[in-house]
Amino acid sequence: MDITDLEFNMDYTISSDLREVPVDVDQMHKGVSFLMNRALEASDDLLRAKIYSHIGFYSRLILDLEQSHNYYEQAHALFEKNKKKLSCFSVKIQLAVTYLWMGKFSKADSFFNNALKICRDSKEEQIRKFESKILECYAKSKFEQNCVSLAKEMLSDALDLSIAKGDIEQISKSKDLLMIVSKLETIDS
Numbered sequence: 001m002d003i004t005d006l007e008f009n010m011d012y013t014i015s016s017d018l019r020e021v022p023v024d025v026d027q028m029h030k031g032v033s034f035l036m037n038r039a040l041e042a043s044d045d046l047l048r049a050k051i052y053s054h055i056g057f058y059s060r061l062i063l064d065l066e067q068s069h070n071y072y073e074q075a076h077a078l079f080e081k082n083k084k085k086l087s088c089f090s091v092k093i094q095l096a097v098t099y100l101w102m103g104k105f106s107k108a109d110s111f112f113n114n115a116l117k118i119c120r121d122s123k124e125e126q127i128r129k130f131e132s133k134i135l136e137c138y139a140k141s142k143f144e145q146n147c148v149s150l151a152k153e154m155l156s157d158a159l160d161l162s163i164a165k166g167d168i169e170q171i172s173k174s175k176d177l178l179m180i181v182s183k184l185e186t187i188d189s
Contacts, residue, residue, distance in 0.1 A: 006031050012061055016184070018099070018140045018177055022061050032058050049078035053091055060098050070099045087125055089115070093134060100141045112138035132161040132170050136177065143181060152181045 008031035011023040022028040035055045042048040059068035072095040079087040096111035112134055119131040139154035152172035159174035 006034065007173050008034060012059060014173075014176055014180070016180055018073070018143050018180060020061050022056075024061060028058055030060050032062065032064075039050070044146075045078045045082055046084070049075045049091075051067060052078065052088075053094070056091070056098065057094060060094075060101055069095065072098060089118075089127065092128065097137050097140070101135070102142065105141060105145055106139050109138065110139065112141060124148060129146075129165070131168065132158040132165070132174070135161070136170075136174060148181060148185050152178065152185060154182055155181060158179070 005168055009024045009027035010031045012020040013023060014029075015021045032055055033056070035051055039051040039055065042051060048102075052071045056072035056075060059065075059071060072091055072164045076088055076095065079091060089117050092111065093115060096108045096115075099111070099186075100108040114160045115134045116131065116138065119128050119134060122128055135154045135158035137152040139158065142154065143151035144147075155174055155178045159171065159178060162170040
Protein backbone atom coordinates (compact mmCIF):
# COMPACT_ATOMS: atom_id res chain seq x y z
CA MET A 1 0.00 0.00 0.00
CA ASP A 2 1.39 3.34 -1.03
CA ILE A 3 0.42 6.15 1.32
CA THR A 4 0.24 8.56 -1.62
CA ASP A 5 -2.81 6.62 -2.83
CA LEU A 6 -4.90 7.93 0.07
CA GLU A 7 -7.58 10.48 -0.74
CA PHE A 8 -6.87 12.30 2.50
CA ASN A 9 -4.34 15.03 3.21
CA MET A 10 -1.66 13.18 5.22
CA ASP A 11 0.91 15.95 4.81
CA TYR A 12 2.78 17.31 7.79
CA THR A 13 5.31 19.99 8.63
CA ILE A 14 7.96 20.34 11.31
CA SER A 15 7.15 22.67 14.19
CA SER A 16 9.53 24.69 16.34
CA ASP A 17 9.64 21.85 18.88
CA LEU A 18 11.01 19.57 16.09
CA ARG A 19 7.84 17.50 16.06
CA GLU A 20 5.86 16.64 12.97
CA VAL A 21 2.44 18.29 12.90
CA PRO A 22 -0.43 17.58 10.50
CA VAL A 23 -1.27 20.19 7.89
CA ASP A 24 -4.93 19.20 8.33
CA VAL A 25 -5.72 17.34 11.56
CA ASP A 26 -9.27 16.42 10.53
CA GLN A 27 -8.08 14.94 7.24
CA MET A 28 -5.36 12.98 9.03
CA HIS A 29 -7.93 11.56 11.49
CA LYS A 30 -10.03 10.43 8.52
CA GLY A 31 -6.95 8.96 6.87
CA VAL A 32 -6.09 6.98 10.02
CA SER A 33 -9.65 5.60 10.16
CA PHE A 34 -9.39 4.63 6.51
CA LEU A 35 -6.07 2.86 7.16
CA MET A 36 -7.59 0.98 10.09
CA ASN A 37 -10.32 -0.34 7.81
CA ARG A 38 -7.75 -1.28 5.17
CA ALA A 39 -5.75 -3.18 7.78
CA LEU A 40 -8.83 -5.23 8.68
CA GLU A 41 -9.27 -6.13 5.00
CA ALA A 42 -5.61 -7.08 4.44
CA SER A 43 -5.09 -10.81 4.15
CA ASP A 44 -1.31 -10.64 3.84
CA ASP A 45 0.73 -10.25 7.08
CA LEU A 46 3.35 -8.00 5.48
CA LEU A 47 0.78 -5.67 3.95
CA ARG A 48 -1.02 -5.50 7.29
CA ALA A 49 2.29 -4.77 9.07
CA LYS A 50 3.03 -1.95 6.64
CA ILE A 51 -0.43 -0.47 7.18
CA TYR A 52 -0.04 -0.83 10.97
CA SER A 53 3.24 1.05 10.71
CA HIS A 54 1.52 3.90 8.84
CA ILE A 55 -1.25 3.95 11.45
CA GLY A 56 1.39 4.14 14.18
CA PHE A 57 3.08 7.09 12.52
CA TYR A 58 -0.04 9.13 11.77
CA SER A 59 -1.61 8.30 15.14
CA ARG A 60 1.43 9.86 16.77
CA LEU A 61 0.97 13.01 14.69
CA ILE A 62 -2.66 13.35 15.78
CA LEU A 63 -1.45 12.78 19.35
CA ASP A 64 -3.13 9.42 19.89
CA LEU A 65 0.05 8.08 21.45
CA GLU A 66 -1.40 4.87 22.92
CA GLN A 67 -2.82 3.96 19.54
CA SER A 68 0.53 4.78 17.93
CA HIS A 69 2.30 2.54 20.42
CA ASN A 70 -0.16 -0.34 19.94
CA TYR A 71 0.00 -0.29 16.14
CA TYR A 72 3.79 -0.08 16.11
CA GLU A 73 3.91 -3.08 18.45
CA GLN A 74 1.59 -5.02 16.13
CA ALA A 75 3.62 -4.04 13.06
CA HIS A 76 6.82 -5.12 14.78
CA ALA A 77 5.33 -8.49 15.77
CA LEU A 78 4.22 -9.20 12.19
CA PHE A 79 7.55 -8.13 10.68
CA GLU A 80 9.37 -10.26 13.25
CA LYS A 81 7.12 -13.26 12.54
CA ASN A 82 7.99 -12.91 8.85
CA LYS A 83 11.72 -12.42 9.60
CA LYS A 84 11.89 -8.91 8.13
CA LYS A 85 14.86 -7.66 10.14
CA LEU A 86 15.15 -4.21 8.52
CA SER A 87 11.44 -3.51 8.84
CA CYS A 88 11.58 -4.56 12.51
CA PHE A 89 14.47 -2.19 13.10
CA SER A 90 12.71 0.68 11.32
CA VAL A 91 9.49 0.18 13.29
CA LYS A 92 11.43 0.05 16.57
CA ILE A 93 12.96 3.46 15.72
CA GLN A 94 9.48 4.88 15.19
CA LEU A 95 8.22 3.22 18.38
CA ALA A 96 11.08 4.89 20.27
CA VAL A 97 9.95 8.24 18.86
CA THR A 98 6.47 7.53 20.20
CA TYR A 99 8.07 6.83 23.61
CA LEU A 100 9.79 10.20 23.28
CA TRP A 101 6.46 11.92 22.60
CA MET A 102 5.01 10.12 25.64
CA GLY A 103 7.75 11.69 27.74
CA LYS A 104 9.45 8.33 28.30
CA PHE A 105 12.89 9.80 27.61
CA SER A 106 15.00 7.11 29.25
CA LYS A 107 13.21 4.36 27.30
CA ALA A 108 13.56 6.28 24.01
CA ASP A 109 17.17 7.28 24.66
CA SER A 110 18.13 3.75 25.63
CA PHE A 111 16.80 2.48 22.32
CA PHE A 112 18.46 5.25 20.30
CA ASN A 113 21.78 4.64 22.02
CA ASN A 114 21.62 0.87 21.43
CA ALA A 115 20.44 1.34 17.84
CA LEU A 116 23.37 3.68 17.12
CA LYS A 117 25.76 1.05 18.45
CA ILE A 118 24.16 -1.60 16.24
CA CYS A 119 24.47 0.67 13.19
CA ARG A 120 28.06 1.59 13.87
CA ASP A 121 29.11 -2.00 14.59
CA SER A 122 27.28 -3.51 11.63
CA LYS A 123 28.99 -4.47 8.41
CA GLU A 124 25.62 -4.49 6.63
CA GLU A 125 25.07 -1.29 4.66
CA GLN A 126 21.29 -1.69 5.00
CA ILE A 127 21.63 -1.44 8.78
CA ARG A 128 24.24 1.33 8.68
CA LYS A 129 21.95 3.51 6.53
CA PHE A 130 19.71 4.04 9.58
CA GLU A 131 22.44 5.90 11.49
CA SER A 132 21.52 9.40 10.31
CA LYS A 133 17.81 8.80 11.02
CA ILE A 134 18.58 7.51 14.51
CA LEU A 135 20.86 10.48 15.20
CA GLU A 136 18.04 12.79 14.10
CA CYS A 137 15.54 11.08 16.42
CA TYR A 138 18.02 11.01 19.30
CA ALA A 139 18.70 14.73 18.73
CA LYS A 140 14.97 15.44 18.98
CA SER A 141 14.91 13.62 22.30
CA LYS A 142 17.85 15.60 23.62
CA PHE A 143 16.23 18.80 22.37
CA GLU A 144 13.04 18.00 24.31
CA GLN A 145 15.22 17.42 27.37
CA ASN A 146 16.69 20.93 26.92
CA CYS A 147 20.10 19.63 25.82
CA VAL A 148 20.13 22.00 22.86
CA SER A 149 23.89 21.94 22.21
CA LEU A 150 23.95 18.13 22.18
CA ALA A 151 20.91 18.09 19.90
CA LYS A 152 22.66 20.48 17.52
CA GLU A 153 25.80 18.33 17.53
CA MET A 154 23.79 15.18 16.76
CA LEU A 155 21.89 16.91 13.96
CA SER A 156 25.20 18.13 12.50
CA ASP A 157 26.49 14.54 12.58
CA ALA A 158 23.27 13.33 10.93
CA LEU A 159 23.67 15.98 8.23
CA ASP A 160 27.29 14.97 7.59
CA LEU A 161 26.28 11.32 7.22
CA SER A 162 23.43 12.23 4.87
CA ILE A 163 25.73 14.35 2.73
CA ALA A 164 28.29 11.53 2.57
CA LYS A 165 25.56 9.13 1.41
CA GLY A 166 23.97 11.62 -0.97
CA ASP A 167 20.58 11.19 0.71
CA ILE A 168 18.87 14.36 -0.59
CA GLU A 169 15.66 13.93 1.42
CA GLN A 170 17.53 13.34 4.70
CA ILE A 171 19.91 16.24 3.94
CA SER A 172 16.97 18.60 3.56
CA LYS A 173 15.28 17.33 6.74
CA SER A 174 18.49 17.56 8.78
CA LYS A 175 19.14 21.10 7.52
CA ASP A 176 15.61 22.18 8.46
CA LEU A 177 15.91 20.71 11.95
CA LEU A 178 19.39 22.18 12.42
CA MET A 179 18.11 25.62 11.41
CA ILE A 180 15.33 25.46 14.04
CA VAL A 181 17.76 24.35 16.76
CA SER A 182 20.33 26.98 15.78
CA LYS A 183 17.71 29.74 15.93
CA LEU A 184 16.60 28.65 19.38
CA GLU A 185 20.20 28.32 20.56
CA THR A 186 20.82 31.91 19.39
CA ILE A 187 17.74 33.17 21.23
CA ASP A 188 18.82 31.39 24.44
CA SER A 189 22.35 32.84 24.26
